[in-house]
Amino acid sequence: MGDNLFEGLPPPSHHQQQDEKEEEAEQEQGKDQDILALKTNSSENNKEASPNPVLKSALKRPKPTESNPEAAAPEKRLRFKTTTDASETQVIEAMQKIASHIKNPTKFAKASKLAIQLIQAGSVKAGTSDYFFAILEAAMSSTTSCTDPSVRGDYHSLFSAAQDAAECLNKKQKNQLTVWTFRAVMANDLLTDDSFVFSKTASKLKDAISSLPIATEDDDIDEAATLKDETETGNNDNDKKQAVVDPAEENNKDESDPFGLDALIPRSGKKDDRTKGKKDIAAKSRKEDDEESKRFLKSTREALISCLEIAARRYKIPWCQTVIDILVKHAFDNVARFTSRQRDAIEKLWASVREQQIRRKQGKSVTGKLDMNAFEWLQQKYSTEKISIRHSVGASGDRRAQQWLG
Secondary structure, rough: OOOOOOOOOOHHHHHHHHHHHHHHHHHHHHHHHHHHHHHHHHHHHHHOOOOOOHHHHHHHHOOOOOOOOOOOOOOOOOOOOOOOOOOOOHHHHHHHHHHOOOOOOOHHHHHHHHHHHHHOOOOOOOHHHHHHHHHHHHHHHOOOOOOOOOHHHHHHHHHHHHHHHHHHHHHHHHHHHHHHHHHHHHHHHHOOOOOOHHHHHHHHHHHHHHOOOOOHEEEHHOOOOOHHHHHHHHHHHHHHHHHHHHHHHHHHHHHOOOOOOOOOOOOOOOOHHHHHHHHHHHHHHHHHHHHHHHHHHHHHHHHHHHHHHHHHHHOHHHHHHHHHHHHHHHHHHHHHHHHHHHHHHHHHHHHHHHHHHHHHHHOOOOOOOOOHHHHHHHHHHHHHHOOOOOOOOOOOOOOOOOHHHH
């Protein structure tokens, strides 16, 4: 009994401490689990709450879905009307007004610009081509020459733009436009200050001369007369002949058929009359074509001679001389393609050019004075000057700066 009953047993505080430690470990584990749960919940809530990143395409307004896209109305766009659609009658009236005003040199610039606008707008068609040709005809019938400095640029612009409307013209009008182009475009290009344009135009002129046929005796005979005078005199003669012949034919008919019974008798030669009429029409058309080709050839030769004369007038300009030499030499080599008077003009022109070439070889210019470059001119100038031995002192060595030097 004296023995200690609690011997070998742990103290009572040891169990309490272990229990407390176990409880504290459990509590700590519980807290850790709660914290993890809270973190996972918060991350899930953040994922659910955060929206997707905004794209630029999402900012655009979505197009409404249409059940039937074919039946949907087209989108309306704001467009400005830059051109006015004119009817054919309005275009014809405008062309008639332009043709009436373009003859006046003071109104030529404005009228030619309006005509160019009609060409660019596509108003020149088969139905309006005759009225447009009347504008060109009125422009060339003006009292002012197409190479006049006041209207030279306007003529060049008008007939250069007229090439775009040449398809709407007939054969006769195209031939006339070609001749006018020589006079209004090529002749004005020969008056340019650009050496490249001048040489290019001269080469075109040489090609045009080479394309001419050899002149015949008929061309020499018909050289002096113009087609306009021939047609006018021919029409007047035909009218007079018809006026004289018609009463005689009526008298013969009255005498041969006083009762008018020939009209009741059937004719046996109707087919012969029809074939004869067709042959007459064909022969007439051939004759007209031949006359038109002769007229066109004659006008082309005259226009080319005019261009040669314009080029020869610029021989005083040094950079033009070589090009003119080649051009006139080419015309002289092809002199057989021109008529007799034109041949005489080309021969005189070639003689003048050869004389000036000889002068140039001798050192003389077109005016008769000696040709010299800048070095030769300065050499001649300072050959007679008195130059001081002191550098840049005095004027012609007269020692005027002697006092200034002390």
